[in-house]
Amino acid sequence: MTPQTSDKQIARLIEIFSAIQGEGLNIGTRQIFIRFALCDLRCNYCDSAHTWEIPATCKIEKTPGERDFETYSNPVSIETLLEWVERQNQPGLHDSISLTGGEPLLHARFLKAFLPQVRALTNLPIYLETGGHRPEQLKMILPYLDSVGMDIKLPSVSGEEHWQAHREFLKCCYDSEVEVFAKLIISNNTEQAELEKAAELIASFSPSIPVYLQPVTPLEIPNVDETVLLPPLPEKVLNWQALMKRYLKQVRVVPQTHKMIGQL
Template sequence: MTTKLKLARLNDGPEIFYTIQGEGKNLGFPSIFVRLSLCNLYCVWCDTDYTWNWQHTPYPHLRDTEPGYQKYDKAQHIVMMEVEALMEAVGQHPCKHVVITGGEPLVQHKALLPFAQRLKSEGYFIEYETNGTIIPNEALDIYSDQYNVSIKLSNAGVLTEERIRPEAISFFAQSSKSYFKFVVDSPQDLSEVLDLVQNYDIPSDKVYLMPQGTSQALLRQKQQWLVALCKEQGFRYTDRLHIHIYGDKRGV
């Protein structure tokens, strides 16, 4: 049986694009993004809501008040792809650094294994953007180079028991491949970050604080106090560089 992955659809094809990493440890690094569809969470400010905010689901979103905004037809926003087609699409770009993102890519961790094996066999570096709720199976972990773990805080509007999975957080906290990126909306969010860092013994030099926002104005509004918090706690600040360069657009 041939394994297929579910990718987000962009225009007439899958959302695979060559750009720079806009967040976290590898900020500014040229990367090929492979955006998978599906997510096990429902963050109210999510900027990739087309990977999970399906018709007939009850989840609220900040965009609900926008004229014309509506939930997505799942069948119209997913592209099924086999490994060979994925490798062909990735191979069109002059880069050996792949970011597998979503949605939540580890929802498909079993189906990801053949793709990850092929990528590594051809010399690619693989990093995952994950919400830290799903433990990758042992086989996939072997072929993973980096996890960018974005544990969701209460500002995401997700139930605590769904966004905080102790076994999964412990797995990532104990992995040398993990870096932690917290989406911060207000200074009050810091107490949640500190609790997680302390409870799971996360090294402070692996913690990145990132402002929540999808516009340059909103990101800049939060920079000063967020940088100050990073200086106080010994954390690292990460911007959303792609927003400053391209705006809130897909495929860049």
């Protein structure tokens, strides 16, 4: 069964763990990460290609932050997932729950049933990390979200192109008044015209929507001497930030900080 047609009471997971958020608006905060399996995109820079398929098992952290994982079978019921999240939720430790992947919106039916229950159980805000290209699935769970971090895929970097879907997705967020920000991965291959197009798209809804330019983390392929993508030169990043700030009020350049501090 595909995620879109699967039983709404079960989900396919990769892992659950407690860590410091290293990207976007929630950077530096402590979150419970629920990482879902499956992604319908194949971005060139993806450092989570292991999430593209459904594994037979998932890993669940036993003690928050200790990386003492236990292994369980997929798929997982709502009741079981709630038990695992409750085990992570030590009083006062976490700022929010992060739904990540893969692409969490491939599990929208499950999330529609799960999110009201996990909010009631933990009283924690719910944050969605997404490719920003599935507006119809987003609509199903928007009432249960507190914030959304959406990617805008630059074709020159990701190999993916979803401009119209990104526009519809951002409109859903803007109309619902959920907190939203956009993240753009940039590399030495980035085309400036795409950055300007992204800035115009975001500004057409509100110039106050925060934007994060994230230099790609060099990704190595086993048995290949060269990296797939390299980060851009600093002078290019400065120029690109200045370009986008002609349209937008908040354009921040932030690398993947969780990798710098070993929170992989």
